[in-house]
Amino acid sequence: xxxxxxxxxxxxxxxxxxxxxxxxxxxxxxxxxxxxxxxxxxxxxxxxxxxxxxxxxxxxxxxxxxxxxxxxxxxxxxxxxxxxxxxxxxxxxxxxxxxxxxxxxxxxxxxxxxxxxxxxxxxxxxxxxxxxxxxxxxxxxxxxxxxxxxxxxxxxxxxxxxxxxxxxxxxxxxxxxxxxxxxxxxxxxxxxxxxxxxxxxxxxxxxxxxxxxxxxxxxxxxxxxxxxxxxxxxxxxxxxxxxxxxxxxxxxxxxxxxxxxxxxxxxxxxxxxxxxxxxxxxxxxxxxxxxxxxxxx
Ligand SMILES: [Zn+2]
Numbered sequence: 001x002x003x004x005x006x007x008x009x010x011x012x013x014x015x016x017x018x019x020x021x022x023x024x025x026x027x028x029x030x031x032x033x034x035x036x037x038x039x040x041x042x043x044x045x046x047x048x049x050x051x052x053x054x055x056x057x058x059x060x061x062x063x064x065x066x067x068x069x070x071x072x073x074x075x076x077x078x079x080x081x082x083x084x085x086x087x088x089x090x091x092x093x094x095x096x097x098x099x100x101x102x103x104x105x106x107x108x109x110x111x112x113x114x115x116x117x118x119x120x121x122x123x124x125x126x127x128x129x130x131x132x133x134x135x136x137x138x139x140x141x142x143x144x145x146x147x148x149x150x151x152x153x154x155x156x157x158x159x160x161x162x163x164x165x166x167x168x169x170x171x172x173x174x175x176x177x178x179x180x181x182x183x184x185x186x187x188x189x190x191x192x193x194x195x196x197x198x199x200x201x202x203x204x205x206x207x208x209x210x211x212x213x214x215x216x217x218x219x220x221x222x223x224x225x226x227x228x229x230x231x232x233x234x235x236x237x238x239x240x241x242x243x244x245x246x247x248x249x250x251x252x253x254x255x256x257x258x259x260x261x262x263x264x265x266x267x268x269x270x271x272x273x274x275x276x277x278x279x280x281x282x283x284x285x286x287x288x289x290x291x292x293x294x295x296x297x
Pocket of ligand 1: 135136
């Protein structure tokens, strides 16, 4: 089990702790992937007698334990409920010494985890603090923005009640939505390299209706594992989540240490109105690691 879970686990009721332990220590070895299948959720509910919302609130300290917040020391955890019935952890991530715009919010992290896990929408998101304006706007881009519920320790409300007079994709005549299936198969690359192949697959599924700058990052770590991030664009532009940020956040959720990145590749469309190259390079530089490998296709 990753050491970050030891302390919060000790604060949980004994039946929940006992039922969780085997999930945090997969039998086949390896790391807990920050997700719970519908079967695992059913196991946890049976063991604790807790209903869905109460169980997610009880699990929040574990999600928050995945936070990397060297600047704010404000540890946010989130759990997104995918339409498939799986649950996905998320946590905020900051980059020490770098501009705050590099940060990833817990809600963005959980939603990325769900999207990368194959979900096409989320029904509810549970967070230990009220979502900031940036996250409200980010979530207003989702395929399920109109039905999404936000669950807080002391409140359960529709996302739309947090966003009176909202601005969203429809205001820019966009009918597409974040987490709806994407297939930008015009992106092509002749390479047998698994890292580039992973980046290509992720870029084809990226969401960039405003700039057409379809892009993805793939990271390879010292233990051989690969993690991708897809670009997730937003109608209000600034809340867009760059692919490097998503890849880093996803790797950290899966127990990786960003100091052990061995390779980082960025693949993007050469026909987009924007490029992620400088932004991704500067994030990578903040980690003091490798040079960014780059291809526009
Ligand atoms: Zn936020």
